[in-house]
Amino acid sequence: MTSTTRATNRTDETGTGHDSSVMSDTAGLRGPVVVLAGGLSHERDVSLRSGRRVAEALRSAGVEVQVHDVDADLMAFLRDTRPSVVWPLLHGASGEDGSIRDILELVDLPYVGSGPRESRAVWNKPVAKAALLAAGIDTPAYVTLPQALFRDLGAQAVLDAIVDRLGLPLVVKPVQGGSALGVTRVERAADFPRAMVNCFAYGDTALIERAVDGVELAVSVLDGPDGPRALPAVEIVTDGAYDYDARYNPGPVEYFAPARLAPEQAAHVADVAVRAHRALGLRHLSRTDMILSPEGVASVLEINVAPGMTETSLLPQAIVAAGLDLPHVYRSLVEQAVAAPSA
Amino acid sequence: MTPEHSSGTRLDPWFGAYAERAHGMRASEIRALFAVASRPEVVSLAGGMPFIEGLPLDVIGEAMQRLIRTKGTTALQYGSGQGEESLREKIVDVVALEGVEAHPDDVVVTTGSQQALDLVTRIFVDPGDVVLAEAPSYVGALGVFRSYQADVVHVAMDADGLIPAELDATLTRVKTEGRRVKLLYTIPNYQNPAGVTLSLERRPQVLEICRRHGVLVVEDDPYGLLGFEGDPIPALRSFDDEGVLYLGSFSKTFAPGYRIGFVIAPHAVREKLVLASESAILSPSNASQLAVDTYLETCDWRAQIKAYREMYRERRDALVGALAEHLPSASWNVPAGGFFIWVRLPGGLDAKSMLPRAVTGRVAYVPGTAFYYDGRGADHMRLSFCYPTPERIREGVRRLASVVNAEAELVQLFGTSAQPDDDPTDVENPSPDLA
Numbered sequence: 001m002t003s004t005t006r007a008t009n010r011t012d013e014t015g016t017g018h019d020s021s022v023m024s025d026t027a028g029l030r031g032p033v034v035v036l037a038g039g040l041s042h043e044r045d046v047s048l049r050s051g052r053r054v055a056e057a058l059r060s061a062g063v064e065v066q067v068h069d070v071d072a073d074l075m076a077f078l079r080d081t082r083p084s085v086v087w088p089l090l091h092g093a094s095g096e097d098g099s100i101r102d103i104l105e106l107v108d109l110p111y112v113g114s115g116p117r118e119s120r121a122v123w124n125k126p127v128a129k130a131a132l133l134a135a136g137i138d139t140p141a142y143v144t145l146p147q148a149l150f151r152d153l154g155a156q157a158v159l160d161a162i163v164d165r166l167g168l169p170l171v172v173k174p175v176q177g178g179s180a181l182g183v184t185r186v187e188r189a190a191d192f193p194r195a196m197v198n199c200f201a202y203g204d205t206a207l208i209e210r211a212v213d214g215v216e217l218a219v220s221v222l223d224g225p226d227g228p229r230a231l232p233a234v235e236i237v238t239d240g241a242y243d244y245d246a247r248y249n250p251g252p253v254e255y256f257a258p259a260r261l262a263p264e265q266a267a268h269v270a271d272v273a274v275r276a277h278r279a280l281g282l283r284h285l286s287r288t289d290m291i292l293s294p295e296g297v298a299s300v301l302e303i304n305v306a307p308g309m310t311e312t313s314l315l316p317q318a319i320v321a322a323g324l325d326l327p328h329v330y331r332s333l334v335e336q337a338v339a340a341p342s343a
Numbered sequence: 344m345t346p347e348h349s350s351g352t353r354l355d356p357w358f359g360a361y362a363e364r365a366h367g368m369r370a371s372e373i374r375a376l377f378a379v380a381s382r383p384e385v386v387s388l389a390g391g392m393p394f395i396e397g398l399p400l401d402v403i404g405e406a407m408q409r410l411i412r413t414k415g416t417t418a419l420q421y422g423s424g425q426g427e428e429s430l431r432e433k434i435v436d437v438v439a440l441e442g443v444e445a446h447p448d449d450v451v452v453t454t455g456s457q458q459a460l461d462l463v464t465r466i467f468v469d470p471g472d473v474v475l476a477e478a479p480s481y482v483g484a485l486g487v488f489r490s491y492q493a494d495v496v497h498v499a500m501d502a503d504g505l506i507p508a509e510l511d512a513t514l515t516r517v518k519t520e521g522r523r524v525k526l527l528y529t530i531p532n533y534q535n536p537a538g539v540t541l542s543l544e545r546r547p548q549v550l551e552i553c554r555r556h557g558v559l560v561v562e563d564d565p566y567g568l569l570g571f572e573g574d575p576i577p578a579l580r581s582f583d584d585e586g587v588l589y590l591g592s593f594s595k596t597f598a599p600g601y602r603i604g605f606v607i608a609p610h611a612v613r614e615k616l617v618l619a620s621e622s623a624i625l626s627p628s629n630a631s632q633l634a635v636d637t638y639l640e641t642c643d644w645r646a647q648i649k650a651y652r653e654m655y656r657e658r659r660d661a662l663v664g665a666l667a668e669h670l671p672s673a674s675w676n677v678p679a680g681g682f683f684i685w686v687r688l689p690g691g692l693d694a695k696s697m698l699p700r701a702v703t704g705r706v707a708y709v710p711g712t713a714f715y716y717d718g719r720g721a722d723h724m725r726l727s728f729c730y731p732t733p734e735r736i737r738e739g740v741r742r743l744a745s746v747v748n749a750e751a752e753l754v755q756l757f758g759t760s761a762q763p764d765d766d767p768t769d770v771e772n773p774s775p776d777l778a
Binding site: 256 | 352353369370371378696698703752762
């Protein structure tokens with residue numbers, strides 16, 4: 001039985017749409033839940049939207065919630081408010097690179113999500129890819145290069161070497177960051193230099209990987225009493241790139257949740273996502289983006305410790321596809337954080 | 344693949360039902376970047392917000408209290424579609440400063456001049472009609488024209504504004520192509536974004552050309568009283584009562600929060616504008632109209648405009664000085680008024696693709712492509728000097744210079760150049776503080 005089908009079966013057994021497997025026994029919240037949203041990263045807008053959605057859902061589950069930006073008032077606010085749990089819904093730098101989580105540990109506040117060290121590893125895509133490979137999980141062939149190297153060795157010579165080695169098409173992306181910002185798919189060598197310029201506008205180091213064709217999937221993982229388990233995979237079908245516009249505007253993308261997979265394929269991608277979650281030591285929730293090739297190989301593109309929670313985001317779709325109740329699941333994650341505050 | 348999942352979800356059950364004109368109304372990467380620009384850590388040279396802190400808020404506050412005490416039942420009630428008569432009378436006095444002779448009956452009060460622009464486009468432009476606009480032109484106007492499915496054709500400017508020969512040639516060419524030109528949209532004073540002013544000499548020439556080609560002129564004049572040198576230049580409307588629709592606003596000379604603008608139009612056009620406005624909003628806010636009316640009646644608004652002029656001149660000088668010191672490789676104009684400087688970047692830099700680096704560097708601007716309908720403008724950026732203090736402006740340009748230098752190194756390294764924007768719609772519906 002696959003992780004995906006287990007999730008569905010459990011829901012069926014309760015008959016309530018609520019999944020007891022993600023509920024914690026500890027339901028006492030002694031203070032408000034503080035949702036951190038905003039920040040100064042390029043993904044501020046997405047973070048604000050995620051924060052609003054999660055706050056609404058938690059409130060509908062009877063949880064007192066306060067939303068706060070990451071700014072000069074935050075430390076005093078946390079000191080005065082003494083939240084029962086903090087949920088860092090910050091995308092991009094500081095939110096996903098572990099630093100805010102370091103601060104939360106410093107002030108001894110429980111929080112939803114993975115610890116700082118694990119977040120830092122996932123935030124850095126090549127570090128995460130190396131960990132995946134070490135765990136026997138497939139990920140597209142890649143090279144990671146800083147801007148300075150192109151300057152030292154000559155840009156064209158390096159670009160030619162990459163094309164010779166990895167072939168075309170390629171995907172160029174900043175080593176850090178999400179929401180497909182700065183990501184370009186390169187079909188022709190002539191377009192490679194511009195893709196590099198676009199990427200380096202977001203950061204000083206680029207990850208260049210071989211483009212893999214197949215079914216685009218996002219598999220979310222939630223921790224439960226029996227360990228991590230995968231939610232139904234969400235399949236993404238788009239005419240063009242799954243870029244920022246496609247991600248945050250309803251309409252251009254057709255989602256299939258659960259994905260149109262044969263049972264053995266669903267089992268395979270669920271297993272890959274859970275193994276990735278475990279291999280990187282993640283906690284509470286994660287989302288693994290992957291391509292399932294026609295040959296049936298799931299190749300992991302990246303992993304998110306603070307996946308989007310907006311109206312169009314993939315993890316909420318997966319929760320609904322599992323027959324679960326969003327507010328209930330979010331509350332259970334908060335309660336898990338209270339019950340086991342140390343990452 | 345399992346057979347029961349033959350169709351997915353697009354997360355919007357009405358996706359297929361939207362009008363074509365709504366297709367550009369969407370979130371975009373560039374709009375997301377601007378979300379960061381509103382944070383105080385970022386020096387925003389992007390927004391067109393007037394410096395409201397310069398207003399005597401205590402005096403205005405007392406006037407507003409008195410207004411509600413004495414005229415509260417009127418202020419909080421529906422009003423007329425055309426607008427409050429007492430305000431229209433005062434608007435006539437205000438526009439007289441730019442040589443416009445109008446009767447209060449000629450005035451239609453609108454919710455900002457943006458609504459005036461919408462109403463004018465609504466009553467004149469059919470899908471496929473051509474609207475002429477300066478190259479570059481106000482991003483919010485381009486968005487309105489696109490939403491009515493107009494085709495915008497740009498007309499070149501130089502340091503003296505629209506080039507009459509170019510206007511004539513463009514009109515002839517477009518008509519020869521069998522297309523119908525309905526409007527010339529122009530911002531003759533301290534143009535947004537280019538900062539240039541249509542010279543006095545050219546004003547009658549532009550009107551003559553439009554009259555000859557049967558094209559109505561839409562004169563958008565939010566900055567006309569915000570010149571830094573000498574008296575205002577007579578408005579186009581002062582030369583022609585019938586061929587010009589004059590759009591004015593209190594957003595830059597008083598406060599945008601009231602959302603009070605107006606259009607001065609010939610009688611027949613005015614009637615249609617009133618009907619169109621009533622169908623859109625019933626009536627402009629009475630509370631806002633009476634607030635502006637009270638301000639014009641009880642406060643020394645001429646002195647306030649003078650204070651604004653001096654403040655904005657100081658800020659312009661700060662921006663020009665900082666550009667000269669920190670970005671000598673760029674080129675720019677020195678506007679004689681208004682809010683904006685139009686900067687050309689050196690050596691193939693693309694302002695839109697550089698924006699993420701700028702946001703990382705805690706400085707923001709609007710990429711030039713926002714101000715063209717056809718994807719041009721990649722090598723330009725609009726810098727505004729209206730809101731940040733001179734000190735912040737200088738800091739912002741220091742940051743911008745660092746961003747430009749880093750981007751220049753990158754562009755040189757990879758040998759790329761500024762490219763036409765393949766999606767010029769993504770900043771066409773700017774958040775209000777960017778307009």
